[in-house]
Amino acid sequence: xxxxxxxxxxxxxxxxxxxxxxxxxxxxxxxxxxxxxxxxxxxxxxxxxxxxxxxxxxxxxxxxxxxxxxxxxxxxxxxxxxxxxxxxxxxxxxxxxxxxxxxxxxxxxxxxxxxxxxxxxxxxxxxxxxx
Amino acid sequence: xxxxxxxxxxxxxxxxxxxxxxxxxxxxxxxxxxxxxxxxxxxxxxxxxxxxxxxxxxxxxxxxxxxxxxxxxxxxxxxxxxxxxxxxxxxxxxxxxxxxxxxxxxxxxxxxxxxxxxxxxxxxxxxxxxxxxxxx
Numbered sequence: 001x002x003x004x005x006x007x008x009x010x011x012x013x014x015x016x017x018x019x020x021x022x023x024x025x026x027x028x029x030x031x032x033x034x035x036x037x038x039x040x041x042x043x044x045x046x047x048x049x050x051x052x053x054x055x056x057x058x059x060x061x062x063x064x065x066x067x068x069x070x071x072x073x074x075x076x077x078x079x080x081x082x083x084x085x086x087x088x089x090x091x092x093x094x095x096x097x098x099x100x101x102x103x104x105x106x107x108x109x110x111x112x113x114x115x116x117x118x119x120x121x122x123x124x125x126x127x128x129x130x131x
Numbered sequence: 132x133x134x135x136x137x138x139x140x141x142x143x144x145x146x147x148x149x150x151x152x153x154x155x156x157x158x159x160x161x162x163x164x165x166x167x168x169x170x171x172x173x174x175x176x177x178x179x180x181x182x183x184x185x186x187x188x189x190x191x192x193x194x195x196x197x198x199x200x201x202x203x204x205x206x207x208x209x210x211x212x213x214x215x216x217x218x219x220x221x222x223x224x225x226x227x228x229x230x231x232x233x234x235x236x237x238x239x240x241x242x243x244x245x246x247x248x249x250x251x252x253x254x255x256x257x258x259x260x261x262x263x264x265x266x267x
Binding site: 013017020021023024027028031032034035036037038039040041042043044064101102103104105106107108109110111112114115116118119129 | 144148151152154155158159161171175176177178179180181182183184232235236237238239240241242244245248251252256257258259260261262263264265267
């Protein structure tokens with residue numbers, strides 16, 4: 001009787017490694033840096049929140065125009081607005097900022113204005129449209 | 132003269148496969164999150180001081196707004212009336228405190244954002260947030 005040759009029991013790995021490497025390359029190529037996001041609150045009138053307060057809140061007007069900002073009617077640079085908001089915010093955290101946004105301004109202008117208010121610690125923001 | 136036994140010339144690949152699989156699992160897990168609601172083609176405006184968002188309310192609705200005014204929710208294009216109906220149905224499901232996230236391109240005119248915000252108000256929702264990219 002003839003003896004059989006011993007069988008090789010090794011699993012064929014070459015094709016699996018090929019596939020695995022292709023998967024790895026695909027994920028490395030398509031992966032993107034994770035973007036850290038911030039959510040800037042815009043207060044819209046909430047239903048059933050129409051209580052008239054007895055004390056008129058202190059109001060500050062911040063106008064947003066394309067690539068420019070006006071605080072209380074004065075056109076100021078971003079740094080100046082930031083400085084003024086920080087100094088005003090230190091004294092009164094309950095200060096309400098009325099953010100009037102021009103229809104022609106860009107989203108980035110609005111984000112800048114909201115961001116500066118955030119920096120100054122001012123959280124009572126009302127965004128309205130400047131028509 | 133005595134013969135040496137045949138040397139095995141195979142490269143040890145077991146540990147390499149382990150590492151490769153771990154890398155693949157990492158990429159699969161990190162790349163699949165939120166892909167369905169985030170429109171990657173939108174270049175968000177950048178903010179410097181606002182706090183970074185750690186967790187997003189699972190009930191929140193993300194509205195993607197392109198600079199040309201094109202709107203989509205979870206990559207599904209919508210007109211303003213369609214968006215209104217969608218938000219009304221979301222309000223009936225999750226209540227009027229449902230957070231609305233507007234992901235708009237930095238170059239989008241406020242006119243377009245205002246239209247979306249008016250629709251949000253008409254749908255009876257009020258918790259609106261503008262999404263910005265946080266600069267490190």
